[in-house]
Amino acid sequence: MEYLDFELPIKELEDQLDKCQIIGQESDVDVSNTCKQIEKKLEETKKKIYKNLTAWQRVQLSRHPSRPYTLEYIANITNGTFLELFGDRNFKDDKAMVGGLGQINGQSFMIIGQQKGINTKMRQYRNFGMANPEGYRKALRLMKMAEKFNIPVLTLIDTPGAYPGLEAEERGQGEAIARNIFEMARLKTPIISVIIGEGASGGALGIGVGDKVFMLENTWYSVISPESCSSILWRSWEYKEQAAEALKLTSFDMKKQKLIDDIIPEPLGGAHYDKDTTFKTVSEYVTQAYADLKDLSTKELVAQRMDKYSRMGEFKE
Template identity: 50%
Template sequence: MAGNNILDFEKPLLELKDKIEELQSFMDEKGIDLSEEINRLKTRAKNLQREIYANLEPKQILQIARHPERPTTMDYVDYIFDEFLELHGDRRFGDDKALIGGIGTIDNMPFTLLGHQKGKSTKENLERNFGMAHPEGYRKALRLMKQAEKFNRPVIALINTPGAYPGVGAEERGQAEAIAVNLMEMSDLKVPIIVVVTGEGGSGGALGIGLGDKIMMLEYSYYSVSSPEACAAILWKDANKAPEAARALNLTSADLLRLGIIDEIIKEPAGGAHKDPQQAALLLKQAILKTAKQLKQLSVEELLERRYHKFRKMGIYTVTSKTKNLNNVQSNS
């Protein structure tokens, strides 16, 4: 465990692991059998990890979702795809490195892949704009989705972004319009769309590639209309209230499955995807292939009808007596 990237709530676990390593070194050096004590501590560490991760607060899940060592879209491509060709540019302005796309095969099944791309270092994050796409990124995604439709390839969208880039240049080039057009086009795309939130699912930046036939989340990811920090700043004028906002936003995978916003939670390795990226990728691959095979059984008409009803039934509302009276007035006029 890299000391610089240990999360606060993991520190008791780190102390146990350090103790195990200390005893192991002492046993090797002195030739004294401490295996019983070491095994006891390993069992205790395993139980402690299970207990910690079974009772995480939303703010702690956010920490895992934002972990600097969490696998990126390209990491998953390397693990999952048999072959992959990245495609560039929106044919209007330029190539956005914060949102990548391309074509490839998984177990000989062709797919078009879209995904937000963060960096692993400060330099890479600056190059990738911390995974915050510009309008040309969303227009590139749309170009590739229309290409997928032409060649009858299912689309995979991997979401991991704090949000769409809010800079002046992005707004001047039509950030909101690009996202809105994507939502409209994805609602009627005639091939299966599989969406997975792999880390951060922030606001319109996530929605720009987030309308799909099946929406899944990795266990320790989040999906929200706003970051907790932004929400706290807007509601309370105090970003320090972010933990309170995180609870109120219902942004965890468990919350969103209960509310019917997502369809499935993909389990992560113990301690999160960054602890075992290869195993995390295997679990993601299994979920994608299972879903793709199910969706490919549907006709285009069935696919679009199901997609329409999926989003129509989201949300809960109540009809008040005032609303009923207003409806009656409108129907009688």
């Protein structure tokens, strides 16, 4: 297990507990009471740390290397029924954007999401989860296929942003994202979006227009990352913690501003501490969301979605 800076007190107590248990196994000394005291202190420390996380600490948790990525979610919530589909039928297949058909609790879904990769080689292969225009065009092709066959769409969002390279701009990155937003707003099938990690900028919004939008507890959703915001406003990354607070990017901030529908709770310590529970919880939220949407007529579904996004940003003084 890798530990973040603010998790070091937990690491120290876990190391102490391991040593205590080893002493008990390798000698005749009764250390059961000592081990229990360490376990109690460990539990209290975990609760104290994870119940009082700052915005920047939640950003760090959303990027934790042990945190499950899109394909791991898909494999577990579909119980191996996932069939991946490839290509945008225009340029090529984008490995940063994955999509295909799968069943969740007996219901077929078109599942689309960004995949980061679990090691250096895979991250390079997946372009660190930063999709090119062909990735967004592939996503749109799959959504249109889902609409044709009346299959609900599930999007799993986890990206530091759309790829900002010259070649991506040459192929119309802005147009591809804008087209997705336009088409998703009027798609004639239910759309459920779940932010499972980072939700940065248009890269996230390009597959994030949903009838129901959920965020896992330790994720973030914002127009810009804290580091980039800090570098623009203060010309340095040193103020990223200040930027994270100012951006109001946590799931709790998003819920308070009515920009998402609900927060999916995570196990104490984050999704990576108990992946099975996390997968089960996400599956339950998706199933319930579809149950709430499936009986709406196409006209009601689209009108409700349009109204939802039209209300965002309205304020009375």
